[in-house]
Amino acid sequence: MRILLLSLLFFTSYITIFFSISNLVFVSGRCLNDQRQLLLELSFVSSSNTTVTSSWKQTVDCCSWDGVSCDAGGRVIGLDLSSRSISRAIDDSSSLFRLKHLQRLNLASNSFMSTFPSRFDKFGNLSYLNLSYAGFAGQIPDGISRLTRLVTLDLSTSTSSSELEKPNLETLVQNLTRLRFLYLDGINIAATGKEWCQALSRLTELQVLSMSGCGLSGPIHSSLSKLRSLSVILLDNNNLSASVPRFFAEFQNLTSLSMVNSSLLGRLPEEILQIPTLQTLDLSNNELLQGWFPNFPLNASLKTLSLGDTSFGGQVPESIGNLEQLTRIELGRCNFSGPIPSFSSLRNLRVVKLANNQLSGTLHSTVWSGLSKLLSIDLSGNKLSGTIPPTMFGIPSLQELDLSQNQFNGSIGDFDGNASLLLSYLDISGNNLQGQLPRSRISVTFFKQLEWFDPNECLSESEESFRS
DSSP states (O other), X not given: OXXXXXXXXXXXXXXHHHHHHHHHHHHHOOOOHHHHHHHHTXXXXXXXXXXXXXXXXXXXXXXXXTTEEEXXXXXXXEEEOTTSOBOSOOOTTSGGGGOTTOSEEEOOSOOOOEEOOSGGGGOTTOSEEEOTTSSEEEEOXXXXXXXXXXXXXXXXOSSSOEEOSSXXXXXXXXXXXXOSEEEOTTOBOOOOHHHHHHHHTTOTTOOEEEOTTSOOBSOOOGGGGGOTTOOEEEOOSOBOOSXXXXXXXXXXXXXXXXXXXXXXXXXXXXXXXXXXXXOEEEOOSOTXXXXXXXXXXXXXXXXXXXXXXXXXXXXXXXXXXXXXXXXXXXXXXSOEEEOOOOOTTOTTOOEEEOOSSEEEEEOOGGXXXXXXXXXXXXXXXXXXXXXXXXXXXXXXXXXXXXXXXXXXXXXXXXXXXXXXXXXXXXXXXXXXXXXXXXXXXXOOSOBOOOXXXXXXXXXXXXXXXHHO
16 A cells, blocks of 8 residues: 555656646747737838838747747737837737737837727737827727726827717726726816716726826716725816815825816815825816815825915925925915925925915025935025025035025125035026126026126136027
């Protein structure tokens, strides 16, 4: 009996090793002949009149061809022809639609210059489909609505030449319940708030929703609150005619919220500004959106705060210093008043834009101390006064500085003798400054000409030609 058991164990081990070796062989090569032939029949031509697939050599296993991936059995499961400048139209007769094992298809960023083919329903195994900016136009084909395994769908366009009418948005996504990433930017959907929100409410696994410039109207319906897995919401350039819904603050994974130029109005709920996971908040260019800054929590994750061209008002609170991850502050034309709070704790800060407000007071050196990563500061069009602190000219990384149209006074030459101006843009016009910048310190490529500033004295030949 022992001998029999040992024999069975040996035989089992042999079979296991054999199949392991066999699997290695399948993984490493040998594209099936029918798959090779279907690929070779793809006659895509680029805008330079060269064959996109010319690198596909028949002497090489097609599973090793550029943009092609296969499964262990040599069947083509992935095809990436993105950014190949393809200019020839694709129709339903293409051999592409006979690659029935495809799981991933990427045709993005080409110039097919044709209507959408209708045979995408042939790809029953597809989990990833990217047709963004590919040059397709017209009605989105209803065959896409039958790709029930889709996890990622990107149909974005920049030409507004694609539309969702038959099928509409609801018909397109009603069976795509596995979707996690949905990008429909630029598609003409033209749906009311209740329509598009209810259409999306079935996609409970959705993590990214990007529908900018889709002709959406509002207000945002409460049915959208079912999408609790959302991490990214991009709804720029629509006509929502409502405020940001309070229930967005209940999305525990939300990292990015952008609703730029979307006709937002009313008061922004303070809870939105306190979402603990939020990294990017951009609600700029919504003139009727109002609000007040809350006391920001410590260790918040916010990196970009952009509320330019809104009607916020009030003071920029000192608690903004709690947002230690901030890299961008864009609060221009928000009707803010009072002093500028200290940014000294914001060590990652790169961009500060507070132009065209009612900010007043002086610029304290401590506001800018230690901000070694700053690239751009725009404080123009305010009521700031006093002298410009030398630390403003001593920030080593600074490339752009605009302090124009304020009430600064004193001598511009009174800055740290060890500092050098390494700016690409400098504008300090419209103030009460005296003196000249030392010629040895100037290396700007653009300097806003001042009445007291002699360009013949201080501009190099290259800078003169740039200005002229």
